[in-house]
Amino acid sequence: MATERERRFAGPRRGQILFALGFVALSVLLLTQIGSQTRWAERTAFFSQPRFWPAVGLGGMVLLGGLHLKRLPWRRFTTADRAELRRWASVLEYAVWFLVYVLLVPLLGYLPVTLIFVPLLAWRMGYRSRFMMVVSLVFAVAVVVLFKSFLGVKIPGGAVYEYLPGGLRSFFILNL
Amino acid sequence: MDLLLSALEILMRWDVALALLTGSVGGVLIGAIPGVGPAVAIAILLPATFSMDPIVGLTVLLGIYGSSMYGGSIPAILINTPGTAVNALTTYDGYPMTARGEPRRALSLAYSSSFFGGIFSVICLILFAPVLARIAPMFGSREIFLAALLGIILVVVAHRGQALMAGALAAFGIFLQTIGLEPVKYSQRYTFDQPFLQGGINLIVVVLGLFALSQAFVLLTSEDEKIRTTRLSGGSLFQGMRELTRHPRIASVSAGFGVIMGMIPGVGEFTAQFMSYTYAQRTSKRPEDFGRGSSEGLIAAETANNAVPAAAMVPLLALGIPGEALTAMMLSVFYVHNVVPGPGLFQNDMDFVVALYIALLILNLLVLAFLLVATKSLIQVVKIPNRFLGVCILTLSFVGVYSLRNSATDCVLAAVFGVLGYILKRLSLPAVPIILGMVLGGIMEVKLRAGMARVKTPLDMIDRPVSFILFLIIVLVLVTHVRRLWLDRRDLKEAEWLSNHRSTSFGRLLLRRKSSFLMERGKVQRARRLKWYRRLMDLF
Numbered sequence: 001m002a003t004e005r006e007r008r009f010a011g012p013r014r015g016q017i018l019f020a021l022g023f024v025a026l027s028v029l030l031l032t033q034i035g036s037q038t039r040w041a042e043r044t045a046f047f048s049q050p051r052f053w054p055a056v057g058l059g060g061m062v063l064l065g066g067l068h069l070k071r072l073p074w075r076r077f078t079t080a081d082r083a084e085l086r087r088w089a090s091v092l093e094y095a096v097w098f099l100v101y102v103l104l105v106p107l108l109g110y111l112p113v114t115l116i117f118v119p120l121l122a123w124r125m126g127y128r129s130r131f132m133m134v135v136s137l138v139f140a141v142a143v144v145v146l147f148k149s150f151l152g153v154k155i156p157g158g159a160v161y162e163y164l165p166g167g168l169r170s171f172f173i174l175n176l
Numbered sequence: 177m178d179l180l181l182s183a184l185e186i187l188m189r190w191d192v193a194l195a196l197l198t199g200s201v202g203g204v205l206i207g208a209i210p211g212v213g214p215a216v217a218i219a220i221l222l223p224a225t226f227s228m229d230p231i232v233g234l235t236v237l238l239g240i241y242g243s244s245m246y247g248g249s250i251p252a253i254l255i256n257t258p259g260t261a262v263n264a265l266t267t268y269d270g271y272p273m274t275a276r277g278e279p280r281r282a283l284s285l286a287y288s289s290s291f292f293g294g295i296f297s298v299i300c301l302i303l304f305a306p307v308l309a310r311i312a313p314m315f316g317s318r319e320i321f322l323a324a325l326l327g328i329i330l331v332v333v334a335h336r337g338q339a340l341m342a343g344a345l346a347a348f349g350i351f352l353q354t355i356g357l358e359p360v361k362y363s364q365r366y367t368f369d370q371p372f373l374q375g376g377i378n379l380i381v382v383v384l385g386l387f388a389l390s391q392a393f394v395l396l397t398s399e400d401e402k403i404r405t406t407r408l409s410g411g412s413l414f415q416g417m418r419e420l421t422r423h424p425r426i427a428s429v430s431a432g433f434g435v436i437m438g439m440i441p442g443v444g445e446f447t448a449q450f451m452s453y454t455y456a457q458r459t460s461k462r463p464e465d466f467g468r469g470s471s472e473g474l475i476a477a478e479t480a481n482n483a484v485p486a487a488a489m490v491p492l493l494a495l496g497i498p499g500e501a502l503t504a505m506m507l508s509v510f511y512v513h514n515v516v517p518g519p520g521l522f523q524n525d526m527d528f529v530v531a532l533y534i535a536l537l538i539l540n541l542l543v544l545a546f547l548l549v550a551t552k553s554l555i556q557v558v559k560i561p562n563r564f565l566g567v568c569i570l571t572l573s574f575v576g577v578y579s580l581r582n583s584a585t586d587c588v589l590a591a592v593f594g595v596l597g598y599i600l601k602r603l604s605l606p607a608v609p610i611i612l613g614m615v616l617g618g619i620m621e622v623k624l625r626a627g628m629a630r631v632k633t634p635l636d637m638i639d640r641p642v643s644f645i646l647f648l649i650i651v652l653v654l655v656t657h658v659r660r661l662w663l664d665r666r667d668l669k670e671a672e673w674l675s676n677h678r679s680t681s682f683g684r685l686l687l688r689r690k691s692s693f694l695m696e697r698g699k700v701q702r703a704r705r706l707k708w709y710r711r712l713m714d715l716f
Contacts, residue, residue, distance in 0.1 A: 004671045010337035011604035019603055023344065030351070030366070039363040047628045050358040053621045054365055057354060057613075060347025068340040084602070091393040091598050095591040098389070098570055102578060102587040118571055125396065125563040132564070143571055151224045153579040 005073040013074060015084035020069040027061035034058065097121055109158025110148055111176040114140040149175040183530035186231055187538075195232045196535060199239015200542040206240060207247025207259045208557050211395055211565055214244040214260060215387045218505050220569075220576040222380055230513040231528065234506060235535045241502050242294060242485045242536055243543040245445075249286040249478060250551070251558045254279055262445040265453060265477035272469030282474065284416030287547050289427065289475045292420060293482035294540035296431035297438065301486050302533050309526060312494045312519035314642045317630070320518070321623035322637070322646035324497050324616040327441035329650060331500075331612050333657040334443060342609045345600075349613020352377050353621075360625070372585040379614055381577060381586045383505055385593025386600075386607040388573040393598040395566030414548070423475055426456045430476045434483025439490045441499030445481045452480040486536050493517050493529055497619065501608045504615045 006013070038051040046052065097117075104113045119136040127136070147153045157173030164172055186192075206217045217240050225233030248259030253270035266286060273282035315323065328346055335342035355366045356376030367373040420427055430452035437448035456476035457466045466473045491497045496518035498504035510517050515525075522529060547554075577590045600607050631637055638647040692698045 004668060004675055008337070008668060012602075015599070015603055019599060019605075020341075027344075027348075033366070037364070037366045037368065039361065041361050041363070044361070045628060048360065048625045050361050050363045050365060053617065054351060054354045057347050057349075057351025057617065061344050061351060064340050064344035064347060068344060071340065087397070087602070088595070088599055091397060091595055094393055094396050094566075094570065095389075095595060098574065098591055098594075099584075099587060101571075101574055102584050105574070105578065106582075114571065118567060121567045121570070122564060125567060127561070127564055135564075136567070139568060140571070143575070147224065147575045147579070152227060153224050153575060154582060155575070155579055156582055 003073065009073055014078075014080040015088070017069075017072055017074055017077065018081055018085060020065065020072060024062065024065045024069050027058060027065055031058040031062055097124075105158065106156055107159050109161055109172065109176060110155050111141070111144045111172075112158065112160075114144050118143075144176060179527055179530055182527040183534055186527060186531040187534060189232075191229070191232050192235055192535070195228075195235040196239060196539055196542060199236040200243045200539050201546055202236075203240040203243030204247035204543055204546060204554065205557060207244030207263075208250045208554050209560060209565065210251050210257045210259050210558065211391065211562060212569070213248075213391070214241050215501055215505075216391050216569060217244070218502055219380070219383045219387045220572045222383070222505055222508065223576055223579045225509055226512045230509060230515050231531060231535075233509045233513075234532060235539075237506055237509065238485070238489075238532065238536060239539050241506075242482070242539055245478075245481050245485075246287060246290050246543050246547060247554070249290065250283065250554060253282045253286060254555065255558060262449065262481045265449045265481075266474065268453075268467050268477070269470045269473035272467070273471075273474070276469060278469075281415060281419075282469075283551060284414065285419055285471055285474050286416070286478045287544060288416035288420045289430075289478035290482040291540055291544045292427050293431045293434055293479035294486070295537065296428065296479075297435045297483035297486040298533050298537045298540070300431075300435050301490065302530065304490075305522075305526070305529060305533070308490065308494050309522040312522040315495055315519050316640075317623045317627035318637050318640065319642045319646060320495055320497065321620055321627050322643055322650065323441075323491070323495055324619045324623065326646060326650050326653070327491070327497055327499060328609075328612060328616050328620075329653055330441055330443060331609055333653060334447070335606055335609070336660075338605060339657070339661075342606055345606065346609035346613035349610040349615075350617030350620075351613075352382065352610070353379075353614045353617045372583075377589065378580065378586065379508055379611070380505075380580055381590045382593050382614060383501070383611060384573055384576045385590040386597035386610060387501070388569055388576060389590055389594025390597025390601055390607070392566045392569035392573060393594060394601055395562045395569065398562050398566075400561040400563060419471060420475060423472055425459075426452075426472050426475050427479050429455055430479040431483040434480040435487045437480075438484035438487025439499075441491050441497060444488065444500050445484045448480040448484055449477050452476040486533065489532065493532070494519070494522055496521075498612070498615055501611045504611050507615060 009016075034051065034055060038054050040051055041049060101113060101117045104117075115137065118140040119133050122132055122136040127133075148155055157176075161169055161172045202217070203214065206212050206214060218237050221236065221240070225236055228236075244260050245262055248263035249266050249270065250259060252258040252263040252266040253274055256267050256271040258264045258267055270282045270286060273279065332339055332343040332346055351366075353376070355373055357363075357367075357374055358365050364374065430448075433452045433455070434445075434448045437443045437445075437451070453466075453473060453476045456472045457463045460466065460470070460472050462470070462472075488499055488503050491499050492503045492507060494517075496507070496510075496516065498507050507517065515521070515528075573590070573594075574587070577587050580586060597607050627637060628634075631639075638644045693702075
């Protein structure tokens with residue numbers, strides 16, 4: 001049965017101890033590097049030292065993160081924690097999708113990659129009807145036209161655009 | 177009058193008009209889709225606004241911020257799911273109204289209350305602007321440092337029950353902003369000799385990761401919900417204004433709470449709503465109706481949250497200190513255009529400030545007109561499936577991160593922060609302290625260095641009236657927080673004693689037995705028992 005302290009804890013139990021341990025471990029690791037990663041300047045006031053604010057940040061992380069870890073009402077890993085860790089790992093798949101998209105845009109161009117990426121990811125997510133595929137394609141075209149052609153955000157043209165004939169090449173580089 | 181005319185002159189441009197229209201319509205649409213929210217939209221659009229004039233870019237972002245709550249009330253009322261987080265209280269009374277067949281009345285009341293809240297706060301701030309212009313120059317480096325410190329402390333203590341972790345995350349934000357080349361002594365800080373870290377970690381990369389990418393991950397790993405929308409019936413969309421005029425006290429007090437809470441960094445919509453809802457319930461003739469479709473409850477919730485956006489611009493414009501994540505993002509628009517918000521803005525560019533407020537005023541009118549006409553069609557956006565929405569946000573996040581510097585490294589960093597944001601969401605931990613730690617940490621570093629250069633001892637930091645008042649407020653906030661922690665602890669102990677019927681600790685049980693054995697009374701008791709035992713044994 002859950003104790004009063006567990007009942008009053010704000011948030012779910014699963015994963016809390018994992019996160020708190022990881023956070024404190026990373027903070028301690030970074031704090032141990034403060035001597036080599038920051039400099040103590042001679043003839044400089046204490047509050048103006050380049051080391052002062054990293055020390056404030058890391059000190060706060062270690063102290064407050066440590067107190068949070070100490071005050072957690074649980075001390076053991078459970079199967080729920082392991083399941084939660086797997087759940088966190090599952091989003092790495094979508095992070096990889098995102099990074100592949102990022103790497104392909106400068107090679108194949110924004111419009112072609114978006115036209116492939118959106119329907120493919122929609123297909124992966126289980127939207128396989130013709131209607132959803134059309135919606136995905138329309139969305140892909142709309143995003144490219146709105147941001148690159150209309151708002152003029154800085155996204156470079158794809159390397160393959162270089163092989164297009166003169167006028168078409170500059171049009172593609174500028175707008176698509 | 178001249179000020180008003182010059183402010184209007186700033187707004188009389190076709191691109192500003194287009195920005196107003198886009199911001200208002202886009203904000204309503206974004207608010208109406210549960211799972212997107214203004215933070216995601218602003219994070220994605222932020223780099224796109226860098227190429228625009230400050231007034232145009234800020235109008236788009238302000239439009240999204242101000243109008244998303246209008247849109248957020250639609251799913252809150254019709255399907256019991258708040259469109260944005262701040263519409264959660266709207267579901268309490270909005271959905272019961274829909275359940276009893278009055279969705280149109282509930283929507284109309286929500287729109288009218290939101291409109292009143294928005295207009296009330298803008299008018300308050302236009303009237304308040306001259307006072308602000310007089311107060312703002314009293315803020316030097318020391319005062320801005322203390323105000324930023326107060327902002328961080330308020331954000332941390334506002335997360336009740338999670339203050340320690342919120343503080344640790346704010347400290348993480350402070351640490352993140354120190355990474356890179358230190359601008360005064362030109363020394364590297366935590367770059368680990370990596371070239372991509374020398375320029376520091378960009379705020380927008382972190383914002384996009386923590387808000388947009390993490391939300392995409394949440395949606396992509398969730399299940400699609402079956403949504404049944406209700407047919408609009410029960411009253412007209414125009415009757416809300418009439419009904420609102422019957423509750424002028426609740427509307428104006430709630431809007432007042434919104435304005436005051438909006439101006440205090442780190443407090444924002446939730447506290448304003450909570451206070452106005454509690455006030456409305458306490459002073460109502462029918463408090464039992466609250467939570468069951470009370471019009472007063474709906475008015476209190478919607479008026480308070482819509483009064484906040486304009487008020488939240490006050491610390492940003494007057495002091496350059498954002499009080500929450502959305503205004504922190506807007507600060508970067510100012511920086512990109514070399515417009516430094518703060519006392520100087522009020523002294524030199526007052527027309528710009530007034531123009532922003534007038535833009536907010538027009539925005540509220542546009543949103544109301546749009547909603548009265550387009551509510552029926554807007555209901556359809558609620559039906560967009562969750563995971564497809566995740567695909568859309570992931571695609572749009574690319575524009576936000578990549579267009580910043582065309583850097584793949586930024587995208588990798590954003591993905592890392594996206595995973596961190598996802599973990600924080602799963603654990604119900606706040607991401608906002610990281611953003612405010614980054615922004616306010618940077619401000620504190622610069623202002624403390626400048627402030628300390630002008631004083632002999634640290635105590636001189638508080639020898640001016642404004643700085644002393646700020647210091648007293650900081651002490652008061654900390655004392656109040658410690659007192660609340662102490663009361664919570666006492667309450668917890670009492671609850672533990674009530675629920676425990678036997679000793680929870682074996683060590684303590686042994687200690688109690690040992691004390692009992694050693695105490696004089698214990699010895700006497702044992703001797704007596706032993707005497708009776710001997711007598712009993714003597715019988716046999």
